[in-house]
Amino acid sequence: MERTELEWLTHLIGCHDKELGELKALDAYYEGKQPLSYMHPELQAELSEHVRQVVINWPRLVVDSIEERLDVEGFRLPGKAMADEELWRIWQANDLDEQSQQGHLDALVMRRAYVVVGANEKDPDTPIVTVESALDMFAVDDPRTRKIRAAVKRWCEGEDEEEHATLYLPEATVWWLKGKDGVWVEDPDHPRDDHKLGEVLVEVLGNRTRLKRRGGVSELADVIPLSDAACKVATDMMVSAEYHSMPRRVAFGFGSEDFVDENGRKMSVWSRIAGRIWATEKSRKEDGADVIQFPEADLANFHSTISQLAQLVASLAGMPPHFLGHSTANPASADAIRSSEARLIKRAERKQRAWGGSWERVMRLVLLVKDGQVSPDVSALETIWRDASTPTVAQAADAAVKKHQAKIVPLRQTREDLGYTQAQIERMEEEDEREAQQVMQRLAAGDMTPLFGTKPGPGPEPDAPEGGEPPEASSGNAA
Structure with missing residues (x-):
């Protein structure tokens, strides 16, 4: 039994809330605002005024390293050598250079956009295209056709x-608008659009979708x-640095009035803890005054643990170790660096x-809205x-030029391989x-x-012999 519009609305909102x-x-982890884990609540409450959580934002690094390699440069129709100008015009008119980047980012973080x-x-030839967050939208698809059956977008205003x-x-x-009584009613300020196109005008950017996980998986x-x-x-x-990185001292036979500096002024509590110059008239033999120092804590175990965790992140995310700050005494060669990026590049592809x-x-939905139909x-x-x-620029240029010289690819494709934009290529043409x-x-x-080049000029005059006469004259006189 087909749902009514109101039933679809409440069903989708309920699924979205779950x-x-x-x-x-997931969004908090990318922003570095996640709560602290693995610490006892009582210890966290005791240290809250002294130590803040140190956030090592590897989630953002993992996501950004992939997103930075995802840039759309155009759309090509079958049988065409060049990108379609009309589709690219609509893309640019909707600022999709920026919006697509944001959509890719949100999909990597929150499973989909x-x-x-x-x-x-205002301009029927330029449909409106917007990219939306999974925090605001939800959609369900048909299990047979895998096309979207219905979708909802939610927001608050005013x-x-x-x-x-x-x-x-x-x-x-x-x-729709939710009334004060909690009932959804059609918004009178936004008349409904009965487009009768037979398509839900929504598309999903799903990350790492699987057959049984059509909603995607977060990176x-x-x-x-x-x-x-x-x-x-x-x-x-940082807690250890606060309490144990400085040598601990125990002073016997002293009172607070005994801790003075070289000028006889009373020292603060922190100065006594930090171990600045102490001066006193008490002696060890007569007054029993004595000071014992304990060794400070070594923080190297924390460093090695963080380094090991970084290597695990690099392995799971397919990232080069140097992305996470891991380096060796001997710098890697250029070929080794490129080889270490192979898994990351493959993920981006x-x-x-x-x-x-x-x-x-x-873009097919764009043409459907614009023209009412889509060409096969x-x-x-x-x-x-x-x-x-x-x-490197030299490697890319060398490979592209060799392919063109071997007549494997045309000149325009060579320029595309070199990374030039469509506008730059058109100016070159x-x-x-x-x-x-x-x-x-x-x-x-x-x-x-233009066919044969310029005529070569006369060559340089031959050098004269030591006698000062040209070679021809010398040989003639000799004859």
Whole structure:
């Protein structure tokens, strides 16, 4: 039995509420605001005024190292050598360069993000595309077709923090408002959009989706336990530094009035603890005065533990050890550094493959909203990504030029491989066309220089012999 719109709304909100706690916890780990783990509550309460938690934010490092390699550069239609200008225009008009980066970031952290497409009343040729957080949206898909059946977006606004929601269904998009009595009603300020397109205008950017985990898995799942342990060890190290890193002294036969500096002024408590100059008239033999010093604590065990945890994080996240500050006495070679990034690059390429399909479905929704239909050719749309690896400029140029010289790839593809943007490539092609026209004009005027080059000039005069005459004259006189 098909649900009504109100039933869909309440069902989706209930599902969203069940996972909000976990999503907020994942977001807190990325922001470095997670609670301290592995410490007894009584000890934490006693030290709260003296020691703060030391946060080693490895979760952010793990996420950012992947996200930094995910940049969309265009969309190519089948049979076309160049990126589609119209799709890229819509992409740029919606600031999706920035929004896509934020969507990738949220998907890596909170398992998924959402992309919403809608009609633009002011400019029908440019549909509105927004990227939304999983903290605000939830969607369910059809178990047979894997297409989204319904989705909801929630937010609060106004001084009274009124709750609003938008329900996305295959035939309509409906705006809702929660009344003071707790009942959802259609928002009178936002008329419903009965688009009748047969598609829910929402797409999911799922991270590490599996057959039984269509909602995705956070990139932080393996890192969080190790991050908690590192934060605990680092906090313990600061507690030890507070109480045990300075040598402890026991003074026998002294009163507080005996602790004075070299000028006879009474010393503060911290000065006595820190071990500044002490002066007293009491003696060990007559007054029984004595001072015993205990050795200070060695913090090296904390350092080695944090280093070991960092190596485990690097192994699980596929990151080069030097990303986490691990270095050796002998610097690694350039080839070794690139080799250490192989797993990280492969992970980024896997994200490109999965999210490339998501962005292609988004652009098909854009064309559906814009034109009311989608051409069959668009089903083979291709997302163009920037190279996820980090080759040097010289290596990239050498490989690209050799492929072009061997006639493996055309010139435009060579320029794309070198990382030039579509606008830069178009300017280069305009300059190539201008130079070609100039060559044809010179050839038409009878100037063959473009074909054969300039005529070589006369060579240098031969050196004269020691007698001062040219070689020809010398040989003639000799004859």
